[in-house]
Amino acid sequence: MADVMGALPRRRGWQTPLFIILRSRIGATGVLILVIFTAVALAAPLIAPYDPFQIHRLPDNSVAQLLPPSSQFWLGTTYYGRDVLSQLIFGTRVAMIVGILSAFFITAIGTNVGLFAGYFGGWIDSLLMRITDVVFGIPFLPFAVVLVALLRPSLSNIILTISCLLWRTTARVIRAQVLSLRERPFIKAARMAGASDLRVMYVHILPNVLPMSLLYVSLGIGWAVLAEASLSFLGFGDPSMLSWGEILYQAYLTGSFRSSWWVVVPPGICIALLVASAFMIGREAETIVNPRLRDP
């Protein structure tokens, strides 16, 4: 479907990435896991056996502290007597919200920066790339700690912090792509035909860098979930929301991880599964961008 000027197929690009990802076992697994997590997040109040904040008590009215997995509490209870499984299920919401929103912002900012820098070149490029260099020079987690502590730990601040910094890699990558696309005949033709810069950028170039952006959306989900877990573990998570990182933080604070694996292992596995699914999708998305990596 290439036109005479050597344009890349445009609209068709939308359908194909999804199928390429789904066609491979790894990609399909990643998508499946992501879908399952989304479903759990959406249906949390319906699936969770208990209220995650509810403190359970034993018959003698003492707190049902650190009970191992049983038929009543499938994954046991925490130090404070709360049901681990319910916490896990509701924690999915936090993970998905943070993951998806952050990934979206990271990609939106990064792609636009890359577009403008790559397309215009000159001082705009230099300026944007200097800013990107500065952002690259900032160690991520320490900055996030400072920023969240300054702003007050809340979910939106966490998302803001993550998005503020992690767009940097996307920006550089998209810029490189735009640089090479800029010289293609169909772009030159569009400009000669009088299309405005914005139009060329968003109508002609953007669809072609979209697969790459998608790759970084999915990587972004992985980074964001890990980042939120790390921040929570350090005590800077949103105290009103129960995230997987928070569960681990409390397990660490109370020292319960020494004896009670059920408080520690499940949250870790959940994080790993979600992040891994994002990276799996990312890996397959990479083959769209670089067809050589595709399996024969």
Next chain:
Amino acid sequence: MSLLDVRDLTVIYRAGNKSVQALNRVSFSLERGEALGVVGESGCGKSTLAKAILALLPRNAQVINGSAVLDGAKLYEAGAEELRRLRWTAMAYVTQSAMDSLNPVARILDQFTQTGRAHGHNDVRSRAEALFRDVGLDARWLRSYPHELSGGMRQRVIIALALLFEPPLLIADEPTTGLDVIVQRQVLDLLRRIRAEHGTGVIFISHDIAVIAQLCSSVAVMYGGRIVEKGSTIDVLERPQHPYTMGLKQAFPDMRDARRELIHIAGTPPTPDEPVDACLFAARCPFAQDVCRTQAPPLRQIAGHQVACHLAERAADFRRRAVSPSIWVRPE
């Protein structure tokens, strides 16, 4: 004893569970100091032939039959170390993409040194300088990286490197393709001089029949992984007996006859996955008969050189008709 004796060489490529016949019972011999041209379209198996002789086929390729004997050494029965020792000392390789043939992160002299050391010569600096003089390059380029040289210069570096041990056999795979005509001429002159001075045997592979005509005393025409015509260059080009050779000849411009129309052989070369018992050119041949489609023509000696065509006796008649372009257009 010939320098190189290739018999019934058959090579296949595997892709998934399919296989492609790249070479089918190719046989020829090369005498010392002889220059043999191998001509054909892309996909006819010429490059595979080069790699097969060097025993450097890619992982998915395999020699399933045949033999190659170089200076007495049986290449497909030799061990890895023996092959390694033979490479470059007994046979050297000059390729088309000299850009990618040299290690991009090492200086040129270092690559000479490395090659020398692999064969027991520790100091090759003076030899490298002499070789550079031979190929017409300034010795100071020895200290450069490959990307700092132009295409033509890199080609000459490759040739200089190939001569490091004065190998009796030089396999040149499209060495002039992609170079402008002036540089092309220089490279050909160089090769001619090398042959004259060192008595090197050359297998010159190209799709450009004109270039081969300038350098090689004998020529083999390949099609679909088989040799379809073989003999002295003069004989084969003046009196081609295989329709494909006739077509090739007509496809190239002749400076002496500017009015001659160029022809274009319709269709593309086949890539069969199994040995087919038929003439592979039959689909594109204007003179094909039923026998051509049902029986593979053997290579036989006719009127001065060898040809694989059932109808070779009518070659003179075909030659006359081959001149007009209309005969080569496939009827739809």
Next chain:
Amino acid sequence: MELWRYIGNRLLQTVVTLLAVLTLMWGMFRLIPGDPTTIFLGSGELPPDALAALRHSWGLDAPLYQQYLDYLRNLLTGNLGVSFYYRRPVLDVLLPMLWNTILLMGVAMVLATVIGVVVGAYLGWKRGQRIETIGSLLVLIPRSLPIFWIGIMLLMVFAYGLGWFPIGGLRTPAFIPETPLQQLPGYDLAQHMFLPVLTSVIYFLSDPLMIMRTSMLEVIEEDFIMFARARGLHERTVRKMARRNAIGPVLTYLAIMVSFAFGGQVLVEVLFSWPGMGSLMVNSVAQRDYPVAQAAFFLMAIITILLNLLIDVLYVFIDPRVHYG
């Protein structure tokens, strides 16, 4: 001499970047609602005029731009202020922690990179089909796990469970070596370093490994590798050539790894109670000890930026085809 111009250029960029980061940080800390004296207000210790005197001595009543210039001047002279919490110069508090961090992080990052590159090169060279899917999945796991969770697991099994390693800290107080092995110099330190380093290595080695492997896979398809064999070079020489050509992308990645390295370091230090800049920074932020937090963060940023510079310069030596600038 283009090389020197390039290095000079990068140095200049580095200085600009540093300045920008410094200013950004300074601005951020100034945005904190309330000022540092509030740490004393809580306990009601000081009367108002003593408070005013304190503010004056800290320069908190000067105009903003003045504070900024003071800040820069102080940094250049190595005066990082005084810790609100420890009541000592920040530099005194920070320096010992700095070496602890460099020790742990340095060892971990180098090990992660080296192991990653070596294994990745091997996997790429062998190019086994079976190894590819299983191997890349296997390698995906450490990347997806939070680094502190890896640490928790290791602690649970090897420290609390088997008791082979201490649960944290830098050294055992009053350590008395008993067995000959324990009498080796640095044994106590090594024992304390083992689990934190292992945690970091497990987490950070998968990316260099995959990148080296992918790079290697691409390189071995290149013509010059086949040509190297055609020249009769030994296989091991060809392999070395492949490695040398494949390592470029790993170096590029290291720049990214460096910016995440301190993040991992912070988490590991907190988990293992390792007295380094990371745990110091986290604690001082929680305690609102801004001079210390600021200085610790600044140090981490400066090290990150300098490492980036180093990597950029190194890359030129790795790949002579790079065009300067």
